[in-house]
Amino acid sequence: GAGVSQSPRYKVAKRGQDVALRCDPISGHVSLFWYQQALGQGPEFLTYFQNEAQLDKSGLPSDRFFAERPEGSVSTLKIQRTQQEDSAVYLCASSPGARETQYFGPGTRLLVL
Amino acid sequence: ILNVEQSPQSLHVQEGDSTNFTCSFPSSNFYALHWYRWETAKSPEALFVMTLNGDEKKKGRISATLNTKEGYSYLYIKGSQPEDSATYLCAFWAAGNKLTFGGGTRVLVKP
Numbered sequence: 383g384a385g386v387s388q389s390p391r392y393k394v395a396k397r398g399q400d401v402a403l404r405c406d407p408i409s410g411h412v413s414l415f416w417y418q419q420a421l422g423q424g425p426e427f428l429t430y431f432q433n434e435a436q437l438d439k440s441g442l443p444s445d446r447f448f449a450e451r452p453e454g455s456v457s458t459l460k461i462q463r464t465q466q467e468d469s470a471v472y473l474c475a476s477s478p479g480a481r482e483t484q485y486f487g488p489g490t491r492l493l494v495l
Numbered sequence: 496i497l498n499v500e501q502s503p504q505s506l507h508v509q510e511g512d513s514t515n516f517t518c519s520f521p522s523s524n525f526y527a528l529h530w531y532r533w534e535t536a537k538s539p540e541a542l543f544v545m546t547l548n549g550d551e552k553k554k555g556r557i558s559a560t561l562n563t564k565e566g567y568s569y570l571y572i573k574g575s576q577p578e579d580s581a582t583y584l585c586a587f588w589a590a591g592n593k594l595t596f597g598g599g600t601r602v603l604v605k606p
Binding site (some may be wrong): 385386415417421423424425426427430441473475481483484485486487488489 | 526
C-alpha cells in the first residue's frame with residue numbers, strides 16, 4: 383500500500399522567503415508527527431497531531447514555524463521568513479495511534495541561501 | 496531534555512563480517528525503544544520496537560537486545576552485506592507521545 387509521501391522532496395529558498403512543506407500520511411492514520419533533522423544529528427520532534435487537533439507543538443523552534451492538519455489527513459508545515467539555520471531535512475511520520483510504530487516519509491530537504 | 500546517544504557515529508565493515516553498535520538512553524520512565532534503518536534517499540524504515548527488559552528481536556541477519564535497567568540497546572548485523580549500508584537510528588519513548596532520537600550510526604559495508 384501507499385506509504386507516507388512528502389512534497390517537495392527538495393526546496394531551495396532565499397533567506398526571508400516563506401515555504402510550505404506537505405505531508406500525505408497513510409490513509410486512516412490518526413497520529414501525525416513532524417521532525418527536523420539538522421546535518422549530522424538525529425531527527426528532533428517538532429509537533430504532533432491527533433486527527434486535526436495539534437496536541438503538542440513544543441518542539442517548534444520559533445513562531446515562524448506553523449503546522450496545520452485541517453481535515454485530519456494531509457498536513458502542511460509552514461516556515462515564514464526562512465533563515466539559514468532552518469536548513470535541514472523535515473520528516474513527517476504517521477501512525478495508527480499515538481503510541482504505535484511511526485511510519486516515515488522520505489523527507490523534504492530544505493536549503494536556505 | 497532526554498539524552499539518547501549512539502556509538503559509534505560511523506563504521507566501515509567488510510562484506511561478510513559481523514558488527515554491532517550501541518544506543519544508550521535514560522533508564523527511568525522507559526516505555527519503548529525503536530530502531531530504524533534509513534537508507535539514502537529513502538524513508539526511515541522501522542526495524543524493531545522493544546518494550547521489555549531483556550527483549551531480543553531478530554529480523555533476518557539483524558537482531559537487537561535491550562537492557563532497560565542500565566539504559567542501553569545493542570543492534571547486531573551478522574554477515575554484513577552491501578545492502579545493509581544505511582544509517583541506523585534508535586529512538587527512545589518515555590512519557591508523552593514524543594520519540595527522542597539518537598544521532599544515528601552510519602554503517603558502510605565494503606564489498
